Amino acid sequence: MCEQLCGNDLSCSLNLPPIKGRPFPVLLLSCWQREYDVRPYNKFKFSRLDFEERMNRNFRCISDLHTIVKFMLQRRLLSVSISGVVVSNRDAGLLQSFVRSLSSVSKIELKLMRLPYEFFVMLRLNVHKMKLCELSLKGTPLSDRDANMLREFLLASKTLHTLNVSSCSLCQYNFATVADGVHKSSSIRKLCANRLVGLNLSLDTDKIASIVGSLLMQNKLVELTMNQCEFVAQDMEIIAEYLQNKNSSLKRLELAYNKISADGAMFLMRAISQGGVLELLDISGNTIGTHGGEWIAKYFSSCQMLQHLYINNNDIAASAINLILLTLKKPCRIKRLQVYNNHFDKCSAQILHRLLEAKILNNDEIDISCTYDQDSKQYRIVPWL
Template sequence: MAQDTAVRPDLHLHYVQACQKLGQPENPLIARVLQEADENEEIRCTKGITLKIAGNNHPVPVQRVRDDDLGALASVLSHAAFVKGLDLAYNVLTDAGAETMATFLQENSSLRYLNLTFNDLGMSGAELIARALHRNTSLVHMRMTGNKIGDQGGMFFASMLQRNSTLEKLDLGDCDLEETTVHIAQMLKNNPPLVELHLSKHEMKNFGVERLCEALQENSSLRYLDLSCNKITADGARFLGELLKHNQSLVILDLKANRIEDPGATHLSEALSLHNRTLQALSVVSCSITGKGLTALSNAIKSNMILSHIYIWGNTFDEDACMSFSELVQSGRLKPNCTDVAPFQVDGRAQLAELSHGLHREYYWAPRHRVVAHSAANASLALVAVSEYL
């Protein structure tokens, strides 16, 4: 049922009534967030809001959301079309709660963003939610990060993506997936509306990268590919380099915490120097690269004016690499907020210091007191914007 945003919402009142009807005690965290939303004067003139009911990052301990709390919350949301985002990260939801969430998703037509990061969902919960998304036509951004859904759970999501026509961003990072890469690659061949895919911590090896690259040769929609924290070596980087020579849609490639070494960096550099003119951001943080590979990447930036963001900290810098990146920053070719290193000198020699910048430094949590600009710490959000209700 649509909600007139000109009328002051009574989310908390509806929540109290729903709890009484269901015979459930109120969850203080949910109650407080709903009260704060009711008191937000801007709610009347905005297109929608996100309810941030995450269980982490509070100044004092909170009672985290449990399975039994979802019934009342779903009842409230069914009458609040102005709620476009729901953040339930770092709570204690299990497969039983997933059943309630799945029913809600099948019936809801307004929610665009759902974050279930680091709950206790397993394979059964993944199946319920994935099947619900076969029918859901509003959700564009889904985070399952950190739920141990396993390979079978990942298969349910791969299957869902062949049927769902609205989901644009899916995060399956750190979900204990090891053997689903081939199935996800097959899904990408069908060219769904997906523009952002996170496959970090998948135990992915070069074979999986090769299958992904083959699929992406036929895909023209994916713009952000996150393969961080896998087992990709120089051969995997070679496959990615070949992909970049032909792909015209990828804007961001995150290879952080793989072992591509100098040969892998050289493969990427060649593609970026001579062929690709669409990639805007590359992360090779902690990729076992030394001066030779880093210098090759710096040369790629000099010849490719589209590549505007690069993150290289955690590798082994020699004097040539330090000089190359210092020159890029000092000349203005590489803007300080678009990289994670800053130049300085010691005894007349160029050195590089780390900056807390990155594609998504606040992937797991956001600081309560900001020191670094949000846009510099989370550059990917501006480069590939999907949902405004984060």
């Protein structure tokens, strides 16, 4: 079968069987990078899904990874993003070269990978040679041994300031191990740990919240993201205790799609109004309801530094949404307010119309807008994404 497709018949491009032995040279990888990046081509990106679609064959964890490592060693890279690759420990030399190719990179993203324990060991052994500032392992499963060695790496690194361990199959036990590394690290300022799991047990959010409270009380973190971690209202009391601190360093807090309900929203908003330093709060999808919306309206105007508030998908009634909108006055500090997928009525549309007309809000600062309905002869809310 010919590898080149004809120009007229598209049927031959469908359902092609994998071509065994199709080579993957460094030159081809270099050409692909010109599609992803611009000069001087120092931001490397590789996706296994794109590779297998283009090459029409499976990724080979030894020979194809060798090509990737060879390419990375030949260039001075600022960032590396690799997705979906299985890294084998059968070739120790290749694994060592892979870690060495990452030594001069400041931003590493290893997404949906399969990394052996030996990778983290070599990462720890080479930590003093590395210039790493941001590390993302999103979607890459971490075993207990991996978490322990990652902790050792965090303790030894003097440059790492951002860590992302979202969807890494971390439970309440090995999350505590990673959190201990963050707590004792001298450099980490941003932590993202979305979607913790309980394995065979229910997730003990009280223990998780206590761990988070210890991290916050250390007063080093600037950003904390823990979406989909099953937090409940009582857990917010621990976090709120820290947010009341006027000397807090935390600027961004994302707790979307947990279960904090109305009481959790009250704890957070009251603490932010007293502390006055948080700039971004995301509590979307937390079923805070109308009562929670009323608590937000009560404390919103007192949150002096809060510039971004996300409360989408919370089943808030129009009456509470109207109260929140009515708290906005000139000069408006809000840079982004997201309220869509709650409930609105004609009063909501009229209030929003006045806010936009008076230039208190701009269209790019809120995710809804209003339009005049010719049939009903009144304004109604429409999404503005």
